[in-house]
Amino acid sequence: MRKRWVLVVAVLAVAAAWAGYARPWEEKPIAVATETVSAGPVSQVLAVNGRVAARHSVTVRAAVSAKAIELHADEGDRVKAGDLLVTLDTALVKAQVDEATAALEGQRSKERQAEVTVARAKALGVNSPRSALEDAELSLASAVKETQRLAAVLEQIREQASQYLIRAPISGVILTRGVDLGQLVDTQSELFVIADTSELVVEADIDELYSSHIREGLKALLQPVGASVAQEGTITFAAPKVDPSTGGRKVKISLDSDGSLPIGLTVNANVIVREFDSALSLPRKAIITEGTQSHVLVISDGVASKREVKFADWPAERVIVTEGLTEGDVVILDPGSVKPGAKVAAG
8 A cells, every 4th residue: 555655656746847847837839930030132033934046037938929849958957148948930930031031132123223224314414304314313212212121121020030049048057947849839938947046045025014124234044954054144135015915025135155055945044133232031931911911920039929021022932021120030931830929939
């Protein structure tokens, strides 16, 4: 019996010691993840995806309608300005050239005959009626004008004939070929797309929500898919308007490359919109926005306290806090895990 009492007393002693240490009747602080606010350099970065493009490219179309009878270039070929790309059927225009040539030769014969008539009238001198010389000179002048007209017609037809030989307008690489042998092409047909790959850019669309912050001259960090190191770039073109069909503003960013990157390759671009030497920033998840008001939870004397804040909204994981916090404030990173007034401790 005595041993039982000794055991009971020992258990009670242990329970009392535990209660004195654990104090279960008191509210225990909740361990929370925190961040201590501190000022430092901050950049506002806009992350977008773009694609590699040539700064200069051109779509080749025909100025006439005809059948393609010879192809001289294909997709992937490098061409120089003036190189022949495709020959169109010239049967019709060749007939027109022959007809115009014959008409011109016939008219030149008439002009030479008129010259002979004038010379004969002048040789007769006073023995030739004055009206005969005047009529001969008038006929010669008319013949000269008609010869000039027909020569101009022939030159125009020959110029049209040259349009049946489609040549490269610039030097570069053929990106696409849209014509096949025997195909009937017209002035709307896209025959080839040629790009000068010696100077590459990244083309991207900026959402209209942030388009007003974009301007030429902004720096960017560019990382093509598959590349391990990013390279610097600069916005060299920002469209003067937002495309209403896409809601985006087109930009072009310079890309230092030896031309080995394929056209159309995806590039991750981080455009540096603004840089601050010293600013307060927080993870976006630490801020709760309800209606037009935003707040965070800070630890004050071991209690979670609500603190209204203002911040520069930006599509990034961290945002710049402009009002409501000072250096040294301890902010709870997951404000949804506790309620204001709860006892907390930095975990």
